[in-house]
Amino acid sequence: MEIQVEYREAATVVRIVGNVDGLTAETLLAELQARVGEGHVRLVGDLSEVEYTSSAGLRALLSVLRDARRGGGDLRLAAVHPPVLKILELSGFTTILKLYDDVDGAVASFAN
Numbered sequence: 708m709e710i711q712v713e714y715r716e717a718a719t720v721v722r723i724v725g726n727v728d729g730l731t732a733e734t735l736l737a738e739l740q741a742r743v744g745e746g747h748v749r750l751v752g753d754l755s756e757v758e759y760t761s762s763a764g765l766r767a768l769l770s771v772l773r774d775a776r777r778g779g780g781d782l783r784l785a786a787v788h789p790p791v792l793k794i795l796e797l798s799g800f801t802t803i804l805k806l807y808d809d810v811d812g813a814v815a816s817f818a819n
Contacts, residue, residue: 710738714747717817718783720810722753727764736767739782740774748780751813755786765798772804781805785813 708725719742727735742750750771772782783805787795795801807813 708734710735712738712742715814718749718751718814719747720751720753720814722756722810724756727757727760727767729761729763732761732763732767735764736770739767739771743771743774743778743780746778748775748778749817750775750780750782751807751810751817752782752784753786753810754784754788754791755810757791758788760791760794762798765794765800768800768804781817783807783813783816785810 708723708727708731711722711724713720713722721739721742723735725731739750752768768782775782785807786809787806792806795804805816807816
């Protein structure tokens with residue numbers, strides 16, 4: 708898994724490349740928590756390069772979502788592939804996370 712961070716005016720975009728599973732979820736969690744710790748609480752998770760996430764990945768997202776919201780921000784997901792979307796739906800995450808078709812739409816949602 709690779710993580711790329713892009714700081715935009717309205718939000719911080721975190722592009723995840725590769726699968727998120729028990730071996731990589733802690734790395735993702737640490738990277739996202741570091742951004743929140745720096746005060747970047749408006750986060751967009753770009754999942755355009757993620758084909759699979761395990762429950763460990765879901766736990767990492769939930770933890771960061773809570774931290775971001777405590778800081779007055781949010782975590783929003785963009786470009787979610789159908790297999791990952793199905794996992795998010797089955798776990799109930801689509802009721803607590805906002806999903807967008809693309810990164811620009813997710814970033815723009817913070818400007819409103």
